[in-house]
Amino acid sequence: MAVAFSSADLTWTCRDKRRIRAWFEQVISSCGCELGEIEVIFCSDAFLLEVNQTALQHDYFTDIITFDYCSGDVISGDLFISIDRVRENAREYGVSFSTELRRVLIHGVLHLCGWTDGSAADKAAMRSEETRLLALFPA
Secondary structure, X not given: OEEEEEEOOOOOOOOOHHHHHHHHHHXXXXXXXXXXXXXXXXXXXXXXXXXHHHHHOOOOOOOEEEEEOOEXXXXXXXXXXXXXXXXXXXXXXXXXXXXXXXXXXXXXXXXHOOOOOOOHHHHHHXXXXXXXXXXXXXX
């Protein structure tokens, strides 16, 4: 159906919208599911911290919060992404901003497809799947 992009409290525009949409469709289809409605909301650290505190009662910075609105095999949800945190993570991990943003984006989609990262084993499996899926990003 649709992948939409917006900004909450900052002026930032995603340049790869068309390729991200195609990538999401490919990944979701490969999971045996159908794309519903996904909203990607770019924001600041401060904004996402407030969402984390209010919605999840967590008092820490994070790069993404995923709200799952899936129904059966139809994948839908909101992905709130902190551009500040993505920039910081890219510096910390020695990767480009684009690579780190794609990793965070696909991390959110994997959550919508049922992947979890609650344990060390789950985190390792999810990280491996993120790496595999990053290679599928359209050129």
